[in-house]
Amino acid sequence: MKSLHEIKESFSIAYGAVKANKVRGMLTTLGIIIGIVAVVTTMTAANGLGNRFKESISVIGSDVLYVSRTPWVFSGNFFQFRNRNQLTLKDGEKLERQLQEAKAVNPRTYSNQNLKYRSTVLENVTIIGTTENHVLVSAGAPQYGRFIIDNDVQYKKQVCVIGWEIKDRLFKDVDPINKKIKIGRNHFLVVGVMEKLGSAGFFGGPNFDRQVMVPISTLMKCFGGRNRNFDIVVKAPSTEALYDFEYSVIGEMRKIRKLAPTDENDFSINKMDTLMAAYNNVMGVVILIGLVITSISLFVGGIGVMNIMFVSVTERTREIGIRKAIGAKRRSILIQFLFESSSICLIGGLIGLIMSIGVTQIINAFLLPASISPGIVIIAIIISVMVGVVSGIIPAYRASKLNPIEALRYE
Amino acid sequence: MQLDIKDITKNYKMGTEIVAALRGVSVNLLKNEYMAIMGPSGSGKSTLMNIIGCLDTPSAGSYLLEGADVSKMDDDQLAEIRNQKIGFVFQTFNLIPRADVFHNVELPMVYSGLSSSKRKKLAEEAIEKVGLTDRMKHKPSELSGGQRQRVAIARALVNNPSIILADEPTGNLDSSTGAEIMSVLDQLHQAGNTIILVTHENDIAEHANRVIKLKDGLVESDELNHKHFAA
16 A cells, blocks of 8 residues: 555656656657667567468468478488488378378379460479379469369379469460460460469478479379379378377388388478478577667667666755655655656657557568567567666665765755 | 653764764653754754754664664664654755645655545645645745745644754745744644754744753753743
8 A cells, every 4th residue: 555655656756757857858768769669670570571481381281291202491411311212102102091091192293394385485383293182282272273183183184273473474364274385395284273372482482373283194294204203292180180190191101111110211291380490490590689689779778768867866866865854765765766767668668669560560561461469569568667677776776775864965 | 751862972984084973962852842952063963953853873872752762773764753753844945846835745644655535634734734725736936935944844744743853944034934934833832743943043042942052062051941931
């Protein structure tokens, strides 16, 4: 109860002190504003980058495993994977037969070819040989036309489904359905156009809109089937079951590959999480460095507040003496000045937050899908109050220790 | 006994030298006494006042204030004693410049933790006693010297202290305003308050009914003011 009155009093003193020195208060606050804007913008930009990355790899699907010869992300020497045998189409067929719980199994193989429609050429486009199960395991459906069907695969039909960017580049305003394009030296009939899927190209990842899907059998017929490496894409019964599912996949694959219990896996399991973890690993460090650098500006702002608090204590030495004479304890004086410094910083923090919202809008419009989350707002407020407390503590302590007799005599 | 000081000394360190400001002073005071402390500068008058006002503690000796030994208390305990038992009236008024009259008077009660409704009631009463009800919302800078000192007196009164300690209360006022302030103090004495007046002016000291004179850190004389008792 008693402290409550003191806090109320401290608040009105802090308010009065800031009001009495408007220009000084504003200049001091400016340091905090700049610091908070810098820190908050860094955090939102980091969030935005994370969102963008997540968005771009969401095509992969969070409940999907890619069984491949090599891992997507690895540390160390690539040569440790070089001696692994190729994953064959047979491996995929066996896995499909033995892995009862899988929702879908989709073997894929890749080739890079040039595309040509009339006189327009697109170089080095990823051609994916796949099956009708493709749409079951990966996100995205045809926007126009249809996807590859069982029949296409069975009869090695020369049909293709093109990505959004391919459609834009090759056909512009022409309807691509039932048009013939050249993939390498072979003619393919366009039967479908995939919806816009997005690109992870920003992070050096695949561009899902710059792909062409053809029946897997046709790809092997046209671009060679010997020594071809396959990915086997399997969909777990649910995202929650992914962990257990991964174990069954590894177990079945070891059987298929006839590995002895002491042998290491000669294949790799890849999933969206692996990419996310790799991203977090790299970006975590970058963001941390960014935060450290921007925190320096906040630190400088804090020094400004500390400086002004020393001035404030000196200016009000006599007032401190009066308050002590009429019964203010050390704690009351301490609280009073801590309140003042925290208020300055809190005001700065709030203004900084509002300005950060503006900066975020700009980032959002031109760079990244950034947004200020409630978490960032809370963190920014806590940080600014903390800066206030930390920068106010030494001046406040000094004020609380003043001898009332000397303070009363101070002119 | 309101106040019982026994054989207190106070030494200050000035560089390497130790200066004795008080060298064994004993004073006691009954309830509703009106005492003046006089003495030339350097007599230890201010030191004694600071100790009586619990702003400082003696180097040796004992000081009982309403039976409580304040000579060994720490800073925070002394702050509480000052808050509850001492009412200060300073020569330079010592009001808080940014706060209005009401808030200045209310302040001691903020530190003693009274509820705001109680504070309002008591502060208004005290302000009424010094006749400044119509100036409640004024800042000290908008008041005359005499009015400022009245505010200080109201502030000193508000926690109903054991002792009102007035240090040269008329020192910064012209003589007619000074007389006005002295009559306020006289009235407070009449109303049952215990007052200690620190002054170097004889005609101010004459308001008190007991005068202590200090010289070189010792009590030179401790006499009743005969004028009062003759009257």
